[in-house]
Structure formats: structure tokens, C-alpha cells
Amino acid sequence: MIRLVQNEWMKLFWRISTWVMTAILLLGVVGVLIYSLTNQPSADELPSEAQWKAGLEQQIEEDRQALEDSGAAADFYEQRIAENEYRIQNDLPPQSATGESVWSFMSTNAGLLDLLSIFVIIVAATIISSEFKTGTIKLLLVRPPSRIKILMSKYLTVILYAVAMLALLFGASFVLGALFFGFGEPSTQLIYTDGEVEQRPQVLALAIDYLTGSVNFVMLATLAFAISAIFRSEAMAIAISVLLYVVGAGVTSTLALAYDWPKYLLFANTNLNQYFTSGGPPVESMTLGFSIIVLIVYWLIFMGFAIWMFKKREISVTG
Amino acid sequence: MSSILEVNDVHKRIRGKEIIQDLSFSVEPGEVFGFLGPNGAGKTTTIRMMVGLTPISSGDILIDGYSIQKSYAKAIKQVGAIVENPEMYNHLTAEKNLIHFARMNGKVDQKRIDELLDLVKLGHVKKKKVRTFSLGMKQRLGIAQALLHRPKLLILDEPTNGLDPEGIRMVRAYLRRLAEEEGLAVLVSSHLLSEMELMCDRFAIIQDGKLISIEDQRVSEGEGRPLPYQIDVGPQKLEAAMQVVKEAYPDLKIEEAEQRLTIYIEKENVPALLRYVMEAGFDIYEAKEDKQTLEERFLQATSKEGSS
Structure with missing residues (x-):
């Protein structure tokens, strides 16, 4: 299994597009840095x-x-x-x-998680479909490892990639922020719920931002991965996932104004940050535990579909 | 020795249509076995079933005694294959491609990878990306990846498709060498009869998913079976020569075609026949085995279905 992940990692990082995405993310951090410096x-x-x-x-x-x-x-x-x-x-x-301090700088950079999410979606969407596109899927599958193992190694690689990019974003923000702004006095985030105000140290707020952001893109990456395994089309997997990512939350919160059932929708639950900040969840009856259960159910559905389709599919490559 | 590949009563149905019907044959160690048929006859479908890319509707395929359906991992371990085109990872180097597939097969070390790169004469470009390779080079790299884990059965789908004559000769030489020196069983498919004749020990002809016949070239080259030999004694003397041969060999089948005699005779008896004809006062301008008949038989076999 480790060898299979090694393989996927090698194939991923021999692609120019992977490096381009990494570079864009770093450029984003540098862009935020320049903006903060000039406005400080x-x-x-x-x-x-x-x-x-x-x-x-x-x-x-x-x-x-x-x-x-x-x-x-x-x-x-x-x-x-x-x-x-x-x-x-x-x-x-x-x-x-x-x-400005390193903490506020890192907090601004959490906005780049959106960019990172799209990159992770792209990797998740292409990691299976590109094998079908080039026909290499046949050479991959006429080997002793079972199809499930191959599928899982690809999924693990996507998650590893997401973690690596997250670490890169986190690390680059920390190093640049510390260099240019120093550690300063951490400011305090305030949370307003039902007329009560509470305070939270910014470091903790930061950790929550990054963690909940990760949950968000892991779910989307899993969705993109499943679509890629089911339809085997790069374009479709990327388009559907990115579209959902961009409009999903908006549509869900609009629906939630009028109805109760949108709380079962994926996008009502992907942003766990809503339980830690002032806004609150789109539907009042929702709790953190509820969201986590909904997310796990969605995750199981996505993975189940991906495995089922990938296992039973006849492997034919046209063109 | 027992067969490496056994295909037993295999059927394949897709949406109620029989793509493959009642196909049975086996391939032995050390032989190059051909799989001949026009495009669309079901060659690739059969190969896909052998390597587990497509489920078998009924029947079974055994590789080294293991069913590809029931013991997939054990069966596929003995197989090296190229299905359709030799698609490699274009963005990786030749060497990285082999490392990739080696990791999937367990015990393959760097030495084996270098050895294979040299065998297929790609050692000097191993650090180059496959994107820059010609079709022939990709085909050779494809053969290298199929041989990495020292399989007992090599399956190649149209291995000479799109190659130039030099490339075809190289592939042919490799395959013969592998079969003869390493005792590998090789299964190759093709729609060209001439290629099968040059490359294979035996070959199966299939048409519309059905096995039509299995030709054994080792027998046809050797003793036993009468083969057609064309003898040219000059047009004027054709009739007379025919008489003379008929008197001396009353049991042989003798025909006249293209102003030549066609005599069905065992190979070992050919010298005596020729000597006899010459001693009877005829000049022999040419005498050769009539390879055409095989081609004709193939064409007959394949066109019969189409016209009916």
C-alpha cells in the first residue's frame, strides 16, 4: 500500500500543473504580504x-x-x-x-484556503480520470493489487496532498508573518451569541479557522474523487465540484431561510466554523454533533459509490 | 508440461449479444501462440477477459492453474500484458515508468529494471520522458514493463501495430528469443496472417467470436502432413509432366493451377519427387511450398461468415 501511494505521489509531482498550483499558492501568500506591508x-x-x-x-x-x-x-x-x-x-x-502581527497575518491568509480547496479538488478530480484519459488505467489494473487498494492509494494521496499544501500555507504564512511583523501582542477575537460576548485568544481562533477549513475541502475533495471514479471525466468532476463549492453554500443558506430540511444538505454542514463564530448555523436546530454525523454519512456515501463503481466497471478506454 | 493458459468454454455476452462464443484453447510454456482474426472478431475482448479487465459471462480462464475470476491476484502474478496500445505515463521518464510498475509487483530491483532497459535497447534514453518517444520505443518500453516481474505468460495485443518493418523485426526476434530461451508462453494477437506465420508456433483463427481453427506451424514445417508444392516445368510440358507424376505417385492429389503443377506431398518426400521428375526428362524452373493456401483458407474462413 505504501508503494502504491509512493507511485501516486511520484506521478502527481512529476506533473508541471502540480508545481504551478504550489507556486500560485505561495504567490498568494506573498501577495497578501505585500498588501499588508503597504497598508500597515x-x-x-x-x-x-x-x-x-x-x-x-x-x-x-x-x-x-x-x-x-x-x-x-x-x-x-x-x-x-x-x-x-x-x-x-x-x-x-x-x-x-x-x-499587524504574525497572528493577524495568518488569519488573513486563511482566506487562501479557498484557493487551496480548488487545487485539492482539481487533484482529486484528475487522479483517477487522467488514468482513463491516457489509457494507463489498464496497465495499472492488470497487476496483483486489487482495485480497492489502488483506489484507496489514490484517495490517500489526495489527502496527503491536501495536508502538504495546508502545511505549506500554514508554514509560509507563519514564517513570513514572523519575519515581517513579529509576534506582537496577539489580539483577541470576540464571539457574540444570543446577546452574550465571549473572548477567544487569536491563536485558538486561527487553529479553528484552519481546521474547519480543512474539513470543508476534504469533503469536497472526496466528492470530486467520487465523481471522478464514477464518470471518469476530468472536466465533469472538476466542473461539478468547483461549481458546488462556489454556489453550494449560498444556495443552501438561501433555502435555509425558508425551510428546515436544508440542514441535511452537504453544504449546510461543511463549514463547521459556523459553530465557533458569531454567525451561527443556517438552521437553528443544528449542532456541531449533528453536522459531524451528516458529514460522516456523506463521506460514506461518496466513498461507497466510488468503490462500488470502480470495482464493477468494465475497464474500456475509447480513443 | 501443463498449460500456462487455459481458456475453457468462454462466452461473453454484452446486452444479450454474444461477443465471444464457446472459445477454448490453451497455450504451452515456450511457445508463441497467435490469435488471428479480422478487426472486431473479439480478439481484444478475449484478451481483456484473460487479464481481468472485463468479466467473463460463462466459462473460465486459468493462468498457471489459477482462475482469473476466483484467484485474481495469483493468476495475474504470472501475466505480463499490453492491452491495445502501449500506454505509459508520458510525463515520467522511461526509468520512472518501470519503477512505477515494479513497485506494483513486489520483488523487482533496480538491477532488473536496468537489465530490461538494455534488453529493449532503451538504456541510453532512460532519463528521457516517454512523451518524446517514437511509437516503436513506446512499444518496446511496453514489453519491458510486461516482463519486469518475470511472468510465465506474456500477452501482447497487436504488438506490431503501427511499427515500421525494422521495429516489427525487432519485436518478432525478442518474442521468439523469450519463448525459446526463457520458456515463456507468449500470446500475440494480430489481424495479419503473414505476421502470424513469421512469429508463431501455433495460431488460432477467430471470426465473429468463434474459434474457426488452430493452425500448427511446427507440424506444417515438419513431417507428416501433405502440403501443397507448386512445381514449374514450363507451360508446354505441363500436361506430360502431370501424366508422369500421376503414374509414379497414384495416391497423391495433383492439381493444375497458374500453369504449374500443385502436388500435395509430405515435405520429406519432396526431394525424391523432384529427382524423379528431372530424371524423366523435365526441366524444373521453380519448386516451392504454396503458402497462398493458408491465406486463402483464412480469407475463406473469414469471408464465409460475412457473405451468408
């Missing part, structure tokens, strides 16, 4: 404690005014007011008053 206020421009507190108070006033005037977006204003009051009471300066 110098030390003497940072507001003093009195200044930022005054700023926040002013904002609270404006928000109250807005609430009275229209009543629209009440949730948003109430949350911001509560958070700002909490900061003033507890002496927690907002991001704009602490300046």
Missing part, C-alpha cells in the same frame, strides 16, 4: 488607548442612531454595539489599534 500603519500612527476607545464610543453612538432610525439590519448593529462595549470595558484594543 507605522508605530506612531497607531491610536493610543484613549484614541481607540473614543473611536469605538463614537461608533457605538452612530450604530445606536442607525438602529433607532431604520431598524433595518438590527442584528448586525446590536452585535457590533455589544462587541465594542465589551472591548472598552475589558481593555481589548481592536485589530486597527494593535497593528
